[in-house]
Amino acid sequence: MNKNFLICLTFFMVLVSASACAKKKINTGESQGVSDSEIIIGSSSALSGQASFLGSQTIHGSLAYINEVNSKGGVHGRKIRLISYDDQYEPSETVTNTQRLINQDKVFALFDYVGTPTSLEVIDIVHKLGIPLLGLFTGAEDLRVPYRPYIFNVRDSYYVEAEGAVAYFVDKLGLKKIAVMYQKDSFGLAVLSGVQLALKRRNMEPVATAVYTRGSMDVALAMEDIRSSGAEAVIMVGTYAPLAKFIKLSNDAGFKPYFHTVSFVGSEAFVKELVEVQKINPGQYEKIIVTQVVPSPYSEDLPGVKEYRELVKKYYPNDKPNFVALEGFINAKILVKALEDAGRDLTKERFIEALESIYNFDVGIGKVVSYTMLNHQGLKGIYYSKPTKEGTFITFNP
């Protein structure tokens, strides 16, 4: 009697402890978004609104390459279908879109996200569900540090761009007073931090900072603040419209420092706004520089750029070549490369493994792409660009 009783008791105890220790096993749904004929890729970006140029051109660039691949039979017999939703550069929308893409559209991977605040919002989702996210149109440091296992960056970071700008202004031009005017959000702060760090390395700090609210064009106060600081160069962080207005207002006020902004600005849209300035004050126009993460879309000597121009012309004949679309194009090249490398039996794990196996992949822009298991930064280095009288940007070597 006693023995049975003991056994029962032991069993009972084991049960209790086992139930206490047990954890819910998460179903990863490995082959989601992959069918025999199709690979569904999801994207959320600003297809309308203030930053619509950035979103739509990134998608165009990518689609130009994807369409070409699809037209040639796809990857391992599967066509790539890119579902892209508009988030209007609003983080909440980005989250909603991402949820829809994952839960309803059952995408295989996420691709071509645009914007810092928008992208930052999905880090947790991506991380929790283990969905790979490739190609983000942002240089935010938070996407890189700490290491994000499901996020694969193509373009280099804002910190690098900020360092480039500071190096140009301080080391090259010998300027002392650097001010920062930034969009009061995570994007602005991300670049601000880069600038602060770059200046700190030179035992300097911004002579002034000023902000404007995302989505507004209210930069007058900011311009006044900066102007009063006597800055010799102003690093601006924001979208093209308010930044162009800031330059115009400065010009109107007779405040004529060097201006810089990062690649996100959407160079082609930005330069359109600045035509007015060029007309009024050509000297001032000369003092505007933009750091870029891809080479000039008009480069003749780079095969990747030429391919881009050909395919854009083929699929989006109305589009002019631009930095943004080129970046989207390069993103697509890396996507296709990884899908090809992952093989016909496509799983997320194999896709990630294929991405992390990309080494010195020549995307035809004079630079190679490499990922490792612990380094998800694909391209390295920036380009300096300045507006031309023709209303485009050209890269230059300072």
Add this chain to the structure above:
Amino acid sequence: MKLGQKILLNIIFIIAMLSSASIFAITYSLDKLQQERLKTSEVIFAKSLSTKLFRDVIEGKVSAITSALFEEKKLREEKIEYILVFNEKGYLLSHTYLGTMPREILKLHSNFREGEKYRIKKITSKGLFVFDIAVPVMEGIKEVGTLHVGIKGSYIENLLETAATSSLVVISIVTVIAVFLSLLMSAAIVSPVNKLNAALIKVSRGNLDAIIEVESKDEIGELGVSFNRMTADLKSFRDNLSSAQKYTESIISSMVDALIVINPDATIRSVNKSTCDLLGYREEELVGKEFGLIFAQNETAAEIAGAVLDQIKDPALLISRDFRIARINNAVIEMLGMKRKDIIGQCCYDVMHNSKDICHPPLDKCPILEGVQENKPCVETHSYFDEEGNQILVNVAAVPLADRLGDSIHYLHITRQVNKKGASRDGALEETGYLAQELKKYARQMAETIEQKLIFDKTGLEKMAESGSVRNLEVQYKTKNGEKIPVSFSASVIQDRDNKLVGIVGVARDMRQARALIASLEKSTNELRDLYLDLQNTHEMLVQAEKMTAVGQLASGVAHEVRNPLGIILQGVNYLEGRLSNGQGDISEALSMLKESVNRADKIIDGLLDFSKFKTLELKPEDINSILDNSLVLVRSQFKVENIEIIKELKVGLPSVLADKNKLEQVFINVLLNAIQSMPNGGRIIIRSHDKRSGEEKPGIARMIKDNFRAGEGMVIVEFEDTGIGIPEENMKKIFDPFFTTKGQKSGTGLGLSVSRNILQMHKGLIYAESQAGKGTKITLILKTSGRG
């Protein structure tokens, strides 16, 4: 403590440990959880608030900040105590306090280290109990201020308390259930142990039939099985053992000899049936008692010594160390003429010497004092004078005795009077050597006697153990009724492996039958010897009678033949005398001598005729004492000449005897003359007369009397005791023979005693002699009473 209680305690202890551990763990993890919660929710809240306000902080827009703070506080009223914002330089820019602000608030500002994201600080002071969440207000990487959010401690603690309480409740319920279950369990575990224990107790009390019902299949169950097996083994072992024991017991009990086992402490361990039967005890009456119980009470050492003392003829005493008399023999009583009880316990010098002090030199040395030092006998000669002024010499001797005689006796003391007529001190001294030897002999005899006796107490037991065994010791068992049974006792020591005395086993054999056998054998032997002596006597008598007859016939013949010539010779001599004239002296003298010789010859012939002829006796009742007196008158002159003292111890009023007065006189005179002649230097003759009935005599004499007297017949006895030279042993048989004499031709005819015996025989009486060479002779005559007196 019972096993069940132990198990229960153990389990309760474990449960208590587990409970407290889990309470601790729960509290700890709740605390952690709360920290985490603060981190994840409150810190994020603070961070987002700081992100929202950082520009206002930079620009110093206090009112904007304050309104934002109040707004936030209002939204989270239940948990937010305060929100504070410091600027870059540590000035409190804005806060949510409406009234007085606790002082601690102002001290909260602190600069953050580079890379530090937040700080959580628990503040517990009077009137303030909060978790202060501090985050830097950042512009990019530049710290432009700090923001503090105070989360109400009570809010957190309430949560904690609720969690702790609920977990406590659960733990308590679980504990109660666990204790209940463990109660059941311990009962289940302990129950077989209890059974085992109960069975063990039974077994330990000797009940080997106790069996445990094995129910549990655990170790205790195995124990039970082993126990049952062990019990069975034990039982069969015990049965074997007990059958072996019974076998041994039956051997012992069937032994004819009485067996006894004695413990080292002198108690009886066991006895067999024979012992019980012999002694009349039941076994349980003997076991455990002192073993001396079954032995007849031993003589004490003093008694043993006393027995030896009685064998000594001289006055002998046992004297203690303090000179008191412990024991005496009869000779002492005779010597002192005192009663025994007046002697025992008195000091020896008082009793013996009428002295108040110990005998001491130079006059009379005390042999005790002299001899004891060297532990050897010592003899001293004491001298004193009696009432008549005669010197009396006495040898007094003493010897120390063996220790075993006990505390009360230490010296053997003997007194011997050594004076004789003309004794000297030197003569007395000569005898001391002999006395010393005798003393030693007696002392040794005492010691040996004691040694031979087994003392039946612990001492005796130790003695027995020392010697290892005793063999055929003649002792006496004492039965329950007090009857003494002689037994032959043998005993052996039982020792264990370490040679330690375990006990003594003794066997006693009833010697009563053997004794009876020996006694009857002795009796038969004695009878046989008496018979033989009778036969020899008869034979001698026959020979004597034959001899007498022959001598008588010869004598009467010779007498007749010789008398006639003697008559003629006498007539002739008478004639010649008549014819003889005076002056012829020579012839006359010769004739006279002749005549005398003839007379003498005639007398011899008369004697011969007396001897040979059975002359008829003129028997008349006579008083033997008057006959004795008449006889003494006849020889009185002789006594004086020979310096002989006559002592008469004649009993007055003796019965008369039928006797021929003249013949008896002749006999008495013969005896007296013989006595006189045996004492050439003078001496003493004691004449006794008394009467008694036959059958009361000493054995040697009895036989002779039995032949001549009827049993119970009246007898008159006359004794003549002299102090003469005595009769040598070799002559004793011849003294009644005719013509046997030691006096030479001149003094006797050798017919005196021979004739005397004939006369006594004619009276149907008896005459016999007892003598000791050098000491004297006693002649005894026994006559029948006349039957009237």
